[in-house]
Amino acid sequence: xxxxxxxxxxxxxxxxxxxxxxxxxxxxxxxxxxxxxxxxxxxxxxxxxxxxxxxxxxxxxxxxxxxxxxxxxxxxxxxxxxxxxxxxxxxxxxxxxxxxxxxxxxxxxxxxxxxxxxxxxxxxxxxxxxxxxxxxxxxxxxxxxxxxxxxxxxxxxxx
Numbered sequence: 001x002x003x004x005x006x007x008x009x010x011x012x013x014x015x016x017x018x019x020x021x022x023x024x025x026x027x028x029x030x031x032x033x034x035x036x037x038x039x040x041x042x043x044x045x046x047x048x049x050x051x052x053x054x055x056x057x058x059x060x061x062x063x064x065x066x067x068x069x070x071x072x073x074x075x076x077x078x079x080x081x082x083x084x085x086x087x088x089x090x091x092x093x094x095x096x097x098x099x100x101x102x103x104x105x106x107x108x109x110x111x112x113x114x115x116x117x118x119x120x121x122x123x124x125x126x127x128x129x130x131x132x133x134x135x136x137x138x139x140x141x142x143x144x145x146x147x148x149x150x151x152x153x154x155x156x157x158x159x
Contacts, residue, residue, distance in 0.1 A: 021046055023142050025057060025067060031119030031126065032069050035098050035158060041149035042069075042157065044142035051075075053159040055144040056117060058135060060127050067141060068127045070117035071098070071159075076137070078110045082130055085122050096120075098158070104130045113137050 027040040032055065036042070050056050050072045060066045074080045074089045081088040085102040088094070101123030110116045114134035119125025129135060144157045 023057070025069070025144075027069060029069075029124075031121050031124055031128075032071070033121045035071075035120050036069060036144075036147070037153075039150065040147050040153060042144050043146040043148060044144045046141070047143045048137055048140055050115060050137075050140060050143050051159075055157060055159060056115070057141045057144060058117075058139045059141065061132055062127070069144065070119050070125070070128045072115050073118050073129070074110050074116040076110050076112040076114050078116065079107070080110060080116045080129070081107045082118075087118070089116075101125075103128075106130065108134055110134045115140070 023044045023046065025042045025044060027036045027038055027042065030038060044057050052072050052075060054072045055069060056072055057067050057069050060068050073087055073094065078089050082103060083105050086093060087096065098120045099122060101121050103122030103125060108116060108129065111134060114136055116129045116134050118128045118130060147153050147155060147157055
């Protein structure tokens with residue numbers, strides 16, 4: 001059960017705080033399904049310190065006015081291998097309850113100031129590290145923290 005006071009406080013902050021700290025986004029694509037779905041409204045916090053598992057928002061390399069939403073799979077200094085939907089980071093297979101589908105394959109060295117990000121639905125995700133390579137940390141706009149719409153999915157976003 002969602003703590004009503006905490007949820008109300010987050011909503012008030014999300015709608016009234018200066019936009020330089022908190023942003024609101026609507027999910028437009030299915031690449032993060034089932035974690036996020038088209039029509040979900042999110043509150044994200046401006047931060048350049050994402051951790052593995054965080055869901056981040058960044059401008060699309062093809063159209064900077066359109067933002068993409070992906071999950072952080074690995075941090076700088078890691079070696080990532082993707083093979084038939086199985087992700088290996090530094091030789092260890094990542095068990096990801098939220099991921100499904102088979103995306104592309106390959107192997108990447110993640111630079112010191114970079115992240116490796118993927119959509120949860122690997123079969124339809126585009127604009128993630130499997131297609132554009134590791135993402136510069138400075139490209140991150142914000143980290144998703146909370147979903148406020150629809151009411152049936154109201155609450156913190158699982159990381």
